[in-house]
Amino acid sequence: MTGVRISKMRVEAFRGIGTPTEFDFTSPLTLVFAANGTGKTTMCEAAEWLLTGQVERLRDKSHFDQAVLFPKFSHSMQAPVVDAQIHLNGTAQRLQRIVAGDLTQARMAGTDGALGAAIGLNDILNRLAPAAAAADSHHLRAIPLRQGWLRGTRFLSAEALATLVDSDDGTVERRKDVFADLLGIRHLLEAEKLAERYVAEIGSRERFLAQTVAGREEEIMRLTVELESAPPPSISSAAVEVAAAEHRLGLSAGLADEPQASLGARIEALDVERHRRQHILVTRRDAIDASAVRWPERAQLVTAIAALEAEHSALTGKVAEIVLEGQKAGADVAAASTRCDTQGTETCTRGSANRVNSLSSPLLQRPLQHGDTESDWG
Numbered sequence: 001m002t003g004v005r006i007s008k009m010r011v012e013a014f015r016g017i018g019t020p021t022e023f024d025f026t027s028p029l030t031l032v033f034a035a036n037g038t039g040k041t042t043m044c045e046a047a048e049w050l051l052t053g054q055v056e057r058l059r060d061k062s063h064f065d066q067a068v069l070f071p072k073f074s075h076s077m078q079a080p081v082v083d084a085q086i087h088l089n090g091t092a093q094r095l096q097r098i099v100a101g102d103l104t105q106a107r108m109a110g111t112d113g114a115l116g117a118a119i120g121l122n123d124i125l126n127r128l129a130p131a132a133a134a135a136d137s138h139h140l141r142a143i144p145l146r147q148g149w150l151r152g153t154r155f156l157s158a159e160a161l162a163t164l165v166d167s168d169d170g171t172v173e174r175r176k177d178v179f180a181d182l183l184g185i186r187h188l189l190e191a192e193k194l195a196e197r198y199v200a201e202i203g204s205r206e207r208f209l210a211q212t213v214a215g216r217e218e219e220i221m222r223l224t225v226e227l228e229s230a231p232p233p234s235i236s237s238a239a240v241e242v243a244a245a246e247h248r249l250g251l252s253a254g255l256a257d258e259p260q261a262s263l264g265a266r267i268e269a270l271d272v273e274r275h276r277r278q279h280i281l282v283t284r285r286d287a288i289d290a291s292a293v294r295w296p297e298r299a300q301l302v303t304a305i306a307a308l309e310a311e312h313s314a315l316t317g318k319v320a321e322i323v324l325e326g327q328k329a330g331a332d333v334a335a336a337s338t339r340c341d342t343q344g345t346e347t348c349t350r351g352s353a354n355r356v357n358s359l360s361s362p363l364l365q366r367p368l369q370h371g372d373t374e375s376d377w378g
Contacts, residue, residue, distance in 0.1 A: 003089055003090070004051065004086060004088055004129075004150070005025075005086065005087045006047060006050075006084050006085070006086050007024075007026050007084075007085045008022065008023065008025065008026065009022070009043075009046065009082065009084040010022045010081075010083045011023070011046045011081075011082050012080070012082075013070065013076060013080050014045075014046050014071070014081070014082060015068075015071060015080075016041075016042040016071070016072075017042050017071070018074040021039070023043060044155065045058070046082045047082075047155075048151060048154075048155060049097065049104075050097050051128060052125070052147040052151055053104050053121050053125075053147070054147065055068075055069075056151060066080075066099045066102060066103065066104055069099060070099075079099040079100070080099045081096070081098045081099075082097050084096075088127070093108055093109065093110060094108065094110075094115065095109075096108075096109075096115055104121075105118040106118065106119050106121070106124045108124070122139040122142060122143055125142070125147065126146070129150050148181070149184060149186055151181070152178075152182065152184075152186050153184045156178075156182070160178045163175055163178055164178055164179075176189065238263060239263060242267060242270065246266070246270065249270065249273050249274075251269065251270070251273060
């Protein structure tokens with residue numbers, strides 16, 4: 001077991017101790033006797049804070065505020081400092097702890113007395129109490145275990161002492177904890193309690209699983225009896241159901257005497273048909289949804305269609321008139337061509353051109369007489 005012993009300790013600006021005060025613990029036994037309020041408890045709390053980084057009595061649930069360590073009646077800005085000469089596994093070393101802001105910093109020095117760099121809480125606890133938690137434990141679990149180990153093996157409170165001399169049966173577990181702390185095996189006791197709780201929980205789960213397995217076995221036996229007593233499945237009944245489904249879907253039922261091997265193919269064909277019809281239904285539903293979106297425009301579209309139909313009737317009449325006049329103009333041109341055969345070429349050409357112009361001019365002007373624009377006719 002790791003041995004930690006404080007031989008000398010210097011305390012400054014720590015709770016009730018404002019001025020620097022030195023304590024000598026080099027003797028095998030040191031008895032401190034003083035009046036109340038002179039710093040006896042503060043001295044013990046300073047040693048506890050030096051080793052563990054906190055004071056158990058001053059903790060607020062799981063939180064420890066370093067501000068409670070500052071002297072209440074001192075106007076000095078000096079931060080709390082505890083500096084001690086310790087023997088760690090028989091080797092003399094120096095350990096100092098100081099409040100820096102909202103945190104605490106610890107430094108150690110060798111035989112030369114020079115302090116090194118700041119050491120993290122988990123690292124310093126690992127040096128002072130390496131047996132308090134397994135080497136592979138997570139630091140969040142190892143820190144409280146090692147703090148409890150140091151506190152239990154190095155400090156015996158009045159409450160713990162009263163528990164040791166108490167013979168009440170209700171304090172048996174507490175006495176076990178105090179003895180485990182003094183012997184440095186508190187972590188082993190906690191592991192034993194955890195193992196006992198785990199065994200108890202495993203036992204309850206084992207009983208629950210046994211009951212579940214028994215229930216499942218009874219259900220298996222019941223289903224086995226039902227299957228053995230039930231009549232063999234009728235192949236013809238399945239074929240009848242398939243034929244009925246084919247009839248409802250309008251598919252060919254096939255031969256009534258087909259072997260059972262073709263039943264799977266018929267069922268697959270029914271499933272394909274079902275998916276096809278389902279796709280059609282989905283498509284129709286989507287079309288209906290799309291139509292519903294455009295349905296408010298129906299009245300406007302009906303009005304526009306009626307107007308277009310009216311314009312179509314008027315344009316049809318115009319086109320018919322133009323066709324008739326065009327036919328008449330064609331007949332006149334043919335007659336003029338006939339007369340050209342008996343007259344001279346130049347006279348005939350000039351006369352024909354004048355006749356065509358006289359016939360086509362009314363045709364070209366007629367659309368304009370009905371109110372249309374030239375851009376509507378090319």
